[in-house]
Amino acid sequence: MSNYIRSFDSLALQDVQLVGGKNASLGELTQSAAASGINVPAGFVITAAAYDALLKEGNIEQELQELLTNVETTDIEQLANVSKKARNLIKRAGLPKSVEFEICQAYDSMQATHGENIEVAVRSSATAEDLPDASFAGQQESFLNIRGEKALLEACLNCFASLFTDRAISYRKDKGFGQLDVKLSIGVQKMIRSDLASSGVIFTLDPESGFRNVVLVTSAYGLGENVVAGRVDPDEFLIFKSSLATHPKPIIRKKLGTKHLRMVYTVHDARPTKNVAVAAEEQRRFSLDESDILTLARWACTIEKLYSTKYGRETPMDIEWAKDGVTGQLYIVQARPETIHSTSQARVLHYAHLKRHGKVLLSGRAVGDKIGSGQPKVVDSIAEAEHFSYGDVLVADMTAPDWEPIMKKASAIVTNRGGRTCHAAIVSRELGVPCIVGTENATELLKSGEAITVCCAEGTTGIVYEGILPTETEEVRLDELSWTRTRILVNIGNPEHALALASLPVDGVGLAREEFIITNEVKIHPLALTRFERVTDAETRLQIEQLTHGFSSKEEYFVTKLAEGVATIAAAFYPREIVLRLSDFKTNEYASLLGGKYFEPQEENPMIGFRGASRYYDERYRDGFALECRAIKRVREDMGFANVKVMIPFCRSVKEGELVLKEMAKNGLVHGQAGLEVMVMCELPSNVFEMERFATIFDGFSIGSNDLTQLILGLDRDAQAVAHLFDERDPAVLDAIKAAIHAAHRLGRPIGICGQAPSDYPDFVEFLIENRIDSISLNEDAVLKTLLVVSAAEKKVYAAENASLA
Secondary structure, three states: OOOOEEEHHHOOHHHHHHHHHHHHHHHHHHHHHHHHOOOOOOEEEEOHHHHHHHHHHHOOHHHHHHHHOOOOOOOHHHHHHHHHHHHHHHHHHOOOHHHHHHHHHHHHHHHHHHOOOOOEEEEEEEOOOOEOOEOOOOOOOEEEEEOOHHHHHHHHHHHHHHHHOHHHHHHHHHHOOOOOOOOEEEEEEEOOOHHHOEEEEEEOOOOOOOOOOEEEEEEEEEOOHHHHHOOOOOEEEEEEHHHOOOOOOOEEEEEOOOOOEEEEEOOOOOOOEEEEEOOHHHHOOOOOOHHHHHHHHHHHHHHHHHHHHHHOOOOOEEEEEEEOOOOOOEEEEEEEEOOOOOOOOOOEEEEEEEOOOOOEEEEEEEEOOOEEEEOEEEOOOHHHHHHOOOOOEEEEOOOOHHHHHHHOOOOEEEEOOOOOOOHHHHHHHHHOOOEEEOOOOHHHHOOOOOOEEEEOOOOOEEEEEEOOOOEEEEEEEHHHOOOOOOEEEEEEOOHHHHHHHOOOOOOEEEEEEHHHHHHHHHOEOHHHHHOHHHOOOHHHHHHHHHHHOOOOOHHHHHHHHHHHHHHHHHHHHOOOEEEEEOOOOOHHHHHOOEOHHHOOOOOOOHHHOOOOHHHHOOOOOHHHHHHHHHHHHHHHHHOOOOOEEEEEOOOOOHHHHHHHHHHHHHOOOOOOHHHOOEEEEEOOHHHHHOHHHHOOOOOOEEEOHHHHHHHHHOOOOOOOOOHHHOOOOOHHHHHHHHHHHHHHHHOOOOEEEOOOHHHHOHHHHHHHHHOOOOEEEEEHHHHHHHHHHHHHHHHHHHHHHHHHHO
C-alpha cells in the first residue's frame, strides 16, 4: 500500500483534502468514463501527504509560517520578495527520498504499459482548488512534455514550490484561506499528442451572460496552454443543449479565430515545449470538425450532469480537452465547476450602458457586461507593477497568472491577444472588471496619457472609446416586477445581445430584425452571391471571396451566417416565441451591402418603393429570398427552433401575401407545416382596411407604428422639411391602430405592436392597454421601465372596468 500515490480510478469528488479539486475531479471522471464513453488520460496522483512530508522532513513549516504572516499583497515588491523566499525554502528542502521512490515506482508502471520515457503532464492540484465558489484557476504551475525520472522529480518539486507564487499567495488571502491551510497534490498524466492536432476549453454555459442552455467549445492548434494563457485567439463554437440529442445541427454559432501560434513538443531544446507559427491557410480553417465539436459538447453535458448530481444543484463546468493527433481520439484532461455564474442566485438585474458615445479607438471580444474608464497603462511585464495605480486601465499583449495583483487594481483590462476562455477573461470575470481581449494592436494604439472608456455593455464586441464617457447602471429587482395581462416582448436585431437579454422578464421576441443580421453578420448582398459573375470590380470580388472562403459555396455562406444569427436569438429565448421579420431593407440600404450596387435600382423614395413582400416573389430578387428561406428552414428543422415564427413586412395586398406564401412553400417553408406560423406587419392603411381578408391567410398581426404613421400622414420622416409633423399619437394614427386592434380581435387573430412609440411614450402605452392590445414588443433598453408603465396602466384600466361592472 503506497503512502503517497493513488490511482485516478480510486478517487472521487469527496477526496479534495487528499488530492485537491483537480485530481479528485479527474478521479470521478475516470470512474465514470467507461460507462459514459469519455476518455481521460492514464496516470497517477501524488497526494497532499507528500507535500506534508516535504514540510516536515525539510523542517521548514515554522519558517514558512513566519515568512507568510502579515504579508501585504497590495505591496507588489514585498509580495514578490516573500514569494521568492518561500519557493526557495521548498526547493532547498527537496523531495523526501520516500516520496521520490514512490513517484519513480509509479512512473515505471506507466512506462511498462505505455513505453520507456513516456511523456507526461505534471499538473498541480490544490486542496482548496476548483471548489464551486473559488476556482484557484492558474494559481499553481503545470509542466508539459516531461520525460524520464529525473525530469519528473524536478517538475514535481517545482509544482510544490508553485504553491507560493505571488498570485497564489495573493489569491488565498483575498479568498480568506490561511496560507498553510491549502496543500498541494500533483497529477501525473500521459501526454495527449494535441501538438499534432488541437485542444481547448469548454464551458457548459455562456461565460459572459451566464446563459445555461448552451455549451461553448473553444479550440486552437497544438497544446492547450496557448488557449488557457490567452496567447491565441481560438475558434469558438456555440452548441444549443436542448437540440443536442434531437437535431442534426445543434451548433448555432461558429467564430473563426486567428490561431497564429501552435505549441509543440521539443526534443533538443532546453524547454520541453515551444511555439511555432501557424501557416496562413491553416489559420483560415477551423481547427475542429463538427463531429468532434458535438462529441465534446455531449461529453461536457454528461460531466455537468455528473457534478450536478454530486453537488445537489445545477453545476456548470469549466473543462479542458485535447485531441490526440496520432490516434485521432479526444480526451478530457481537466474539469472544474465554473465559479462566476454557477453560484449566483441574484434576483437583481444590472444593466450598464453609455449615456452617449464617443470616438472609437479600437475593438475586440468583450468579456462581461460592465463599463470601466481611466488612464491607459501599457504593461509589458510584472516588473512594471509598481508603476500601475488603482483605477488605471491595464493594456497588455496578454496577461499571465503572475499579473493578478495588477489586475485587481485595474478599472478595465485590454489585451492584444486571447479569447473568451483565456486567463485575462477568466480572472476579469471573477474580479468583476470589464475586459476586452483579441484587439490585436491595443498596446500600439492606447498609449499612456489620454483617458479612455472600455465598454463591454454593447454585445460580444467590446469597444474602447476616447475619453471618459458618462455611464448609467439600471437596477431591477425581479421580485418587484408585476405580472401583466398584456404580453411583453422585446425587439432584437443584434444576435450578440441575445444571450445577455434572455434573463429579461419578457414572453419572447416580438421583432427579430433579419436585416440587422444580414448587415452585421453576412455583409454581402444575397444576389452578389447567387449572381457573382455580375460583380465586376476587383476589390469587391476580393472582399466577397475572403468572406466566403472555406464555405462549400457562396450561397452556403449566406445561409449559414443568417441561420447562425437567427438561431442565437432563438436559443436565448427558447422555448419562448421568436417573431422573425423577413428582410425589410429599402433599395438604398440593400445597395450599401457588398456588391449591392449591381442589383438595386435607384429610387426617388425608397420608403415606398421596391421593399418588403414585393421583392420576395419578384424575379429581380427571388433567388435571394430563396437563401433566406433556406436559412429559416435550417433554424427550425435542423437546429430545432420550432419557436421561430415568420413575419412578412410591407405587404401591400392579400394577393401579394398569397404570392409570398407560395414562394416560401417552393423553398420548403410551408405555412402550417411543422407548426410554422406566418404573421404579417400591419403598417399600411391597406392592412387596416383589408384586415378581414388578410386574416384569412395569416396567423396574426404586428403593428408597425413607424411606417403606419408615415403613410397615414403622407410624409417621410427622413425628409427634414416635414419631419416635425411625424407623430404616432396623431388622432388619425390612433384611430387606425384602434380599428386594427378591434378588427383583429373580432376575427380571432392576435395583434401586437413592435414600433418605436411604446418605448418612448407612456401615454401611448396606456392607449394600447385601453384598447386591449395583445402584446407590446419593446426596444431592449425600454423593456423594464415600460413594463412598470404597462402594469400601472392595466391597474388603472381594469380598475375602471371592474368598478363599472360592480
